[in-house]
Amino acid sequence: MTENIQSTQQNIYKPAIMKIVGRHDEAPGVRTMRLEFQDPADHEQFKKTFRTGMFGLYGVYGEGESTFCVASPETRKEYIECTFRQSGRVTSALANADIGDLVTFRGPYGNRFPIEEFHGKNLLFISGGIALPPTRSVIWSCLDQREKFGKVTIVYGARTVADLVYKHELDEWQERADVELVLTVDPGGESPDWKHRVGFVPTVLEEAAPSPDNCIAVICGPPIMIKFTLISLKKLGFDEKNVYTTLENRMKCGVGKCGRCNVGSVYVCKEGPVFTAAEVSRMPAADL
């Protein structure tokens, strides 16, 4: 095959080079990394385009790329944070990278949470396990301009105490007077000194019974949690139009070409990843 090498051309598959400037272990096998752009032009482009809810492809040359959300908020664009569970080739390579090492980022892609439309409203964040990162981007995007929103309630659960991510931030939210944090672990997942709830997220949510009045709900979690949480929200009187979630399907290109992330006719990479529950309910359930 003829393989001509040319100098830089517009190449949509070429990632930005990122330096790892911070690492934090969240839970067994779950790590957060803070990344900084090496090329100011890439950073400028990110600052212009990134809004909360968008995702990217994080990579290590020689291993490949993986898709996760941008876990940092749109109010803090000096860096990108991502949180991932080490489970495959790419995430293992990312997990093995040290502070100062270079990795790659392609994005930000996709749509976003329309947080201007949430101004003046109460916010209810519901999250399970490793799905807190996308929610956390929205939470901080709102808390960083706290005055624009009403009451903020966060319901977060994990299987066990050890599986809770962002523990230091959970403490911070716990201490804030302007945030109501409801923490829970699945029955059997509690430690002897656990002072919070024990129970599944939908049950705990129903007990907490947040009012649907003037309230936007943002839920992220494993499919089974989302399924039952939507039922609970409906019981509490939430309209599906006011419930937002984010879908995460396998992706390779991130830009609507590689053909795998669609649910029915909806391309998650371009029309998502953020959808209202009303939009999700119109998708063919068997394709989710």
Place this chain on the structure above:
Amino acid sequence: MTRILFSDKLDNCIAKWRSAGLTVIGPVQGESLSGYAAVEKAAGFEFGMVLPERPLKELFFPQTEPMLRYTIKKNEIDTTDFTAPQGKRIIFGARACDASGLAIDDPLFGWDYKDEYWFQRRNESVIVTIACTKADDFCMCTSLKLAPDSTKGSDVLLRPIDKNRGWLIEELTDRGREAFAIISDYLQESSEPAVPTVVVPEKFNLDACVTWLQNPENFDSKFWKEISMRCIGCASCTYLCPTCHCFDIQDEGDTYSGIRRKNWDSCSFALFTMHTSGHNPRSTQSARWRQRIMHKFNYFPGKFSVNSCSGCGRCSRQCPVDMGITETLQEISKL
């Protein structure tokens, strides 16, 4: 009067195009499967087949495409972009279905983010299509509202004259006119008639199929399980399809240097959509076949106003278990 290119002048034309810097590509028998490849002499062409086994798309979206070369040193990553091979080329003797396939995929490779690998090759290629005077049982362009002499995606359309002595020329685009200006010395005026294009019978009612596919209730129809029971998930249909465009991105190399490649992938494979958690939205072969049909006749036209099928019939022709788009849409027509 129409201009005509006699086949005995084709060697002269090839030489002329080549000296003008064009690579001349056309249908060739190939070592294992027939396909489109470069030739130096007219004798290298094989115009007798209904259509080559391998699709024209692979000249624009190759089976594997190097995108970047990376070199990693201490605290430094160097990357060099590969671009699509440079150089103009003329594809002489494309089939209408193959040429249409290129036009069908243009909007996909161009929406929002433009895939330069595709468009650079598109811009550098002149497509000269020869209208079909024969077909086989698998041809189904007419069922897709196309024809053996469709001009979609072509720069020049040639219509064969009697006894394979040459072709009448219909120039369709400026790019086509420019390419034929190069060989104008070898063209003659003629009033000879073209051989009629082959009649390809309609195999299914496309509109009825699309209506059925668009009905959300039919997404869960037991039809999908029944029709795809034989499917072994080999992906031949997607690889040989002139419009299937799904790909994977993989690195070939080690931690210090290597090449990032775009490779053909297929919705027929279970791993195609498998999540890290083990959850797979399309975990069964029937869900994957439904995806392929829905994508081609419901989702793709919903986005780009064109079906992602040009009726070449390769999916049925090459299927090891005798199923394909034709069989599926024929069954849907009966529902």
